Each structure stands twice: as C-alpha cells, then as structure tokens.
Ligand SMILES: Nc1nc2c(c(=O)[nH]1)N[C@H]1C(S)=C(S)[C@@H](COP(=O)(O)O)O[C@H]1N2
C-alpha cells in the first residue's frame with residue numbers, strides 16, 4: 485500500500501495512535517503497535533488512525549487473539565514446505581559486516597542470579613536435550629518469514645545453570661554489540677530455545693552463529709543472534725532497539 489507509514493518510521497502520528505490505544509487498554513499484554521499492524525495485515529496510514537486499526541482488530545480470529553494475549557499459548561507452527569527460502573537477513577548493519585566467530589574457542593558466559601557460572605562450549609550445549617521448531621519470525625520493519633531452528637529448550641538450560649526463575653529478566657549480550665532481554669515467563673516458555681541449528685545445519689554466520697535465542701512469541705528484534713553472554717537479573721536490562729523506543733514486551 486503506497487503512502488503508508490513504514491513501521492520503522494516513528495512518526496508523531498503513529499505515536500499518537502499508540503498512546504490512544506494504550507489509554508483505551510487495547511494494546512493489552514504490551515503488544516506493540518508494529519506487531520499488531522503486522523499481525524492484522526494492516527498498515528496504518530496517516531489518515532485512518534485508530535478506527536482502521538480497530539476494524540482490523542475486530543477481524544482477528546480467536547486463535548490469533550488468544551495467542552497474542554495469553555502468555556501460556558503456543559505460537560503457530562508450520563510444515564517444512566512452508567519454510568521461506570532464502571530466509572531474510574537482518575541486523576543493524578549490512579550482511580557483509582556479520583561477525584566472524586570461531587566455534588572452537590567460543591564460550592557462552594553466564595552470570596547474575598545463577599548457581600553455576602561455568603562458561604559453556606558448543607559441544608557441551610549440544611550434549612543437552614535438543615528440540616526443533618518451524619515457526620514464523622516477524623520483524624517490526626515490515627516483513628515476516630518462516631524458518632526452522634533447533635537447539636536447547638531455554639528452560640532446560642536455565643535449570644542446568646541453577647537460574648533463579650523468580651528473577652524478572654534474562655539479558656543477552658552479543659558478539660556484534662547487540663543486546664536484548666526477555667521476561668522470565670518468556671524465558672521459560674516451551675517454545676523459547678537456544679538455537680544452534682538453522683534447518684539441518686549449524687546456524688550460518690548471518691543467522692547468528694554459533695548461538696541465537698529463538699523466541700517465536702516475540703518480534704524478531706527480541707531474538708538475539710551471536711550470543712556471547714547471558715545473565716539473570718531483577719534490574720531491567722533493556723536492549724538495542726528497546727532503548728530506541730520499541731516496545732519492550734513486543735509479543736504475547
Ligand atoms: N546480534 C544481533 N541479533 C539480532 C539483530 C542484530 O542486529 N544483531 N537484529 C535483530 C532483528 S531486528 C531481526 S529481524 C533478527 C533477524 O534475524 P535473521 O537475520 O536471522 O533474519 O535478528 C535480531 N537479532
């Protein structure tokens with residue numbers, strides 16, 4: 485739709501709509517405006533504002549609604565034939581600046597409210613139980629794609645390191661200086677995984693080698709790639725995009 489505001493455009497008009505929806509309690513669960521417009525298939529244009537979005541929301545089917553507003557719901561899963569090829573690349577830099585990481589010497593650092601701070605090698609991570617998922621990745625910049633990721637269920641990992649699961653957040657620091665964080669309920673969600681593989685192979689460099697957090701219940705920017713360190717904390721850790729005004733919760 486030409487003339488529509490790009491989701492990455494933080495124009496005053498979009499901000500106004502977002503504030504009005506929040507006041508009316510319509511962005512329940514902290515779902516971001518960007519996420520809502522993507523999921524309703526409706527881009528906001530300057531003229532239409534709230535009414536158009538309300539109309540789009542009323543077209544939501546029950547399944548989508550319950551996924552968005554109920555933290556225990558599962559994100560939809562797909563079949564192998566639905567996988568988007570090639571899967572899009574995205575980062576705050578161009579693809580040729582993807583960090584080069586040596587998997588033989590790489591270690592995942594662990595800190596904060598955990599019993600065991602021993603760093604993790606790739607082979608030790610691979611010795612933990614693995615799970616696979618085919619889910620949709622939704623980027624706030626206006627695209628979505630279906631991919632297959634496999635790795636360690638994050639709650640299994642948190643149990644292994646003796647994380648205090650009453651803590652509020654898990655924060656992530658990445659090799660490319662990206663950072664992000666999620667709430668503990670999302671960290672423990674059954675579909676949140678520490679992904680080691682994309683498709684049948686180890687994560688390619690551009691998709692986050694050697695380790696990426698896959699969170700299908702959140703927007704793409706809450707899926708940190710090239711993870712170098714993670715920490716469990718009660719202090720709000722923020723994130724690269726979150727600190728530039730994107731809604732922190734950004735999902736269900
Ligand atoms: N380390 C790191 N992780 C990141 C980003 C980034 O720039 N650096 N971008 C985020 C955003 S906005 C998106 S949409 C996805 C893109 O992942 P993909 O390249 O696998 O499609 O990575 C997320 N995680």
Ligand SMILES: [Mo]
Pocket residue numbers: 574622623624625704705
């Ligand atoms: Mo994104």
